[in-house]
Amino acid sequence: MSRSNLFVVALAALLALVYAIPTISITGTKFFNSEGKQFYVKGIAYQLIEDDPLINTVQCQRDAALMAELGANSIRVYHVDPSADHTGCMNAFAQYGIYLWVDCDSFKTYVRLGDGPSWTQNKSNFYRAVMDNFQQFDNTAGFFVGNEVLNDVTDSSSAPYLLTAAADLRAYGRSRNYRPIPIGYSATDTGALPMLADYLACRPNVDERLDFYGLNSYRWCGESTFQQSGYDVLLNQTADYNLPIFFTEVGCNTVPPRTFSDQAVVFNEMADVWSGAIIYEWIQEMNQYGLINYGPRLDASINEGSSIVQGLHKLPMFARYGH
Template sequence: MKLSAILATAAALTAFALAPDVAQSYTNPITIKGYKMFDAKTGAYFAAKGIDYYPRPNTGKLDANNIDFFTDDYYDIWSKDIEYLAGAGANAVRLYAVDPTKSHDMFMCALRSYGMYALVDLGASCEGCAISNDKYPACYPPSLKARGEHIILAFAKYDNVLGFSAGNEVNHVVTDASINAPCQKKFIRDMRKFLDGCSKTIRSVPVGVVLADHQREENARYYNCRTDPADKFENAEWYGLNAYQHCNAKATKMNEAGGFTKMATDFVDFKMSIPVMLTEFGCLNKEFPTVDGYEAQRTWLQAGWLFSPEMRAVFSGGFTFEFSTENANSKADSPYPFTKYGPQNYGLGYYQPATCDHSTTPCVFTPMPNYKSLAAQYNATTTAGEPTMTAFTPDSSRTATPACPTGFSKLSESTWAVDTLSSIACPGAALSFTCPNQVTSGTWVGTTQVSTTTTPATATPTTPTTTSTTPSGATPTPSTTPKTGSNASSSGFAMSAISACLALAMGVAFA
């Protein structure tokens, strides 16, 4: 490794460590008991106040899908956004595409400093990176199995990985979910089996799945059930629904939001034995008010309703869609600066200037009025009254996996090509990672904490590489947006972080 690369890494880590007024909240792993989520260390109840995050620029080479913006290489991109994410009251972000060969240490540590988690997709939109629209079993490409295992090994060391998503809306690419659902279910099984097989050296991060909101009952039951009742790995450990239900701009009370309450009622009837999250929500409607010149600004009342006692009995929070409007999707109906209503103008804000490309022209996030509305809801939420993990007893009607719906194939009825592929070898020693100048949650294997000692990372980060798409520019000045994220408290990193960051960077080269 070249000395210049070492110094570049050290400089970036040091800049991160010295950033003023960084909120120091930190995180512990999240675990599942029944259909609820809890802090594995303290036992406190957890629900996601999330935002879907894909910082796509307005133009340039990075104006595309399937780019991993969350690496150390792209510090100049995400570091300017995290304070806005935290300021909105978020305690989690959802990541749609990651590259397991790159280091995500700095991004995950930055999230952790605000007490924020990441929901990480195992698939992506690249060739062979997701369940396809082919009929089972051909819809499960062998390359996806290897990709999933590589991502698990790359991210399981971070205690703020909330979960792994085995797929995103695979039911959206077929006319009927039963066409490719067995492939998705098989992939879930393979990833859960891999994690279990490596549970002596890696944390058992929950594996779930995200579906589009059609064939609601069939999908929910199929991914919660086991076609082989004896196979404990078949069902998802959590279920995500991309649902855009609160579209009535005139509804100001939860009981007036018919689609939203109907969705909750449906899931009460489904008696899910696993946690359910709204992994995308935030319906657009031109009837929402115009605020400060921006049309159709969502009020985000449903973000508050989601944390009411009635909804907490059904859902474990959700993720609003999305952080920034994507110019490529919105420009046909609502062009820059996105003040007009458009069916793809989903942003809590947008990037300026119009020509920003995250490279030669840096992008600067500009909140829209609906950002403030979401922040008002998320920052006012409370989960008071929820039992701790020890005190929680699941309802007896939701302790067993449900019967599988008719019309969906059993996994045992197919011959799976991926079964001929060997899994990646498990790590020889327990994976852990300690963020510079942060208090560690300890080392976890399976669902057990095996060490509470603050130690250097046992898995050294991948060295960032310099490429033509690496954004340029000075270390960004932190936003003045108040740090009001979940459990956040303001405090600057100590000067001792410099040596920790330098040691981490140098360790990359010589490990």
Template sequence: MTINGIWYSRSNSTTDANAMDPLTDPEACTRDAALMSDMGINTIYVMAIDPKENHDDCFSIFNSVGIYVLMMLRKDAVFPTSYDDFAGSYNTDFLKSMFEIVDAVKDYDNLMGFDLGNFPAISQFALSNRDLSYPDAEKMYRAFVRDTKEYIAKNAPRPILVGWTLYLPRNDELLDASDLASDHVYWLGCAVDGDQDDLSRADYVSFWNLGFFETSPVKDQVEGYKSLADKLEFKNVVPVWLQMYGVSDEADYVEYELRPDLVEDSLLLYNSSSQIVQPNGPLSGGARFTWTNANLGWKVPKSNWGLVITQENGNVQQTEMFDRLRSVFKNMNTENWLSGDSVSSGEGHPACKKDDMVNTTTEFFFDQQTTMTIATDWELPTRPAGLDALITSGVGGQRGQMVDVTITAIVHTVRDFKGNVVTDLSLKPSKSESRTTTRSTSSGTAPPVQSSDTPLSTGAKAGIGVGAGVGGLAIAGLAAFFLLRHRRNAKAAAAGKDTQALDQESTEGGGYHKAELATGPGVELQQAELPGATHMSPQEVPAREQKGYIYAMNGDDPAELPTTERTVELPGR
């Protein structure tokens, strides 16, 4: 599977992360799922939810069109997590709040996994007043992985992926990803003492990096991703993807904005000629920032990052970026990104060895020259008092269940970027399946794991293949994480629906940099070029020279994953 994702949040709250929960309003979810599926989006990245709210409808709605959910797990993870947020967080109360989120969503079929959130950049630990060292912070996060995976193993109906996100470090050359990147991935993904059931190893590692046009134009930003891919080529011990990517520009009336030409980073990122994303590269895709404008707690001025503008009454206006990005993905076989050939390396995860880590130091200059070292051993901190009992008994959080999706009409008004009402928009579920429901209990005890013979719901019935007792995970794309999926191609419902070319008017503020499109047969079919696939000639999307809009993600009904009889395994590198 290749992740074609989008950040999905709804609030401008700067104080309450739970207020950003985008999965409590079924009407809004129906609207956005219809738009995203029309574009080919297959994953939403959700930064925060309120575990006391009901999310049944929204998870089921996204599931009905084949869209998975990746969820940030740290309760304080309003982007970006800082040293101060992080340093004292390894305690029982904090973990209890994380486990409540696990309970709230663990029963949803299309939950792909949990992200422990953005790990503070190494530079934040270079200041002289830091009591927590960077290596100790890494070990603390690996302990979070271990404790969360053990909680899932004892309290959830199936294994669920747990990983964490690093800022993409770079060397002095802006385009060159730091050599530390591959050693971070190795340290996070190796198995302590060679134990293939080691719960402390991350199931995946992701990186985030936002480019700014003045210093990192689209092509340069993508070169940075390619540099990362090159460095991971032989050390990709776990699946790696881009948790947050995008390029923005400064504007007079907002701090940052997106322009139509700036979404071409998606074209260059997913283009097979770039050899960044699988099957031709080591990365498993990424999640673009962001679906709609939201403050996210880190900028007071609003920034036009969004693909759509969402009004207070729920009406939506698409932006030029939405239309441009849809044109990009329409010329790629995004339905194939939910599938892939099963490739097994025949080997387990490498045993953790200090000698296998080549690049472990870097230098910073603040008030003085400082040499920083990453962790080279795997001695994790002792669990805080009471945590063992909490993991064993569960926190008894509110639980959800899959429900049937019966309402497909869009109640809000949706307009294109020219202001015309979009009249043919509706949710198009792939199918309706009977679902085994799970009810909220007074304990965290999980119901029996469903048999593979049980009818699967519309989205990914997960039995995700990484977690307690599951070793040797591997993937072709990030979908190597799933053991069994029954999904059929629902793309035919949207066949023949061409995107309208963007108009070419120019207004003041033109002269934008336009990235060249790569040529060759790989441009269109990028991912798994399945037998019988036809090569489409690349189509260059015309640039619109106008500032001031935002970007949003859309997609056709995504294809369902084909029946798979065995675990998809990680390609050997």
């Protein structure tokens, strides 16, 4: 073998070592990494304007470095192209110890489209393609089979389809001898939470239920408290769950500026039951939830730098908390 070929082989091996990080799995009601340390989600929702934010390696490198300054260890991505190459971005985030929680659906493959839920071969094929693409990365932490499908009791007919989707995806992964990657659902924070969550989370057969449960909650606004926000109610409702639960979106912005004071409660009072939170969201859009502003375009795909908004330069959101 020539010296140039040897160099390429050696470089490839080195890169594989650099970006190999502990994988995430579930034991009981907690997440653990493969080194045996309990894992708490300290995340940021990362859906850029384009459908798939994990194909622009340079931008991912910029964002991963900035997220690491804030103490983040996770991102949530809502839509991806399963036919695209995500190696560059996944390695960029892995380099900073940042894991991916990815929604498997697309705008055309939601479990509930319009008024009717379904689980079809077309939907299954798309979810499987997402698993095929991302199972290869050590920092893929979990898959979502749905987001806010069950918003009140009138949507309860969709619940069996969510479980079917989870069971289908889990069985497919086993048939392909993939690393077991947790599969869950991201729910709306409504009064129907206990009943719907119990149905999805508490079935006696582990193959017929979710691996983890997520909640999108915007009830903590401004300088609230554990009791005023109702976080104490959430804790009481979930104290006996038999699977991990964490916030898959948080971030009320009706009382600016956002101070993220709820994170102190999530990682202290709630930490025995809840496994962390994902803050909504990364890039500033018209909804004014964003944590950062991108600079001007250098070309069609690359932004010149990023600037933190909403006072985050004074607030390492996650780094101040333990776990």
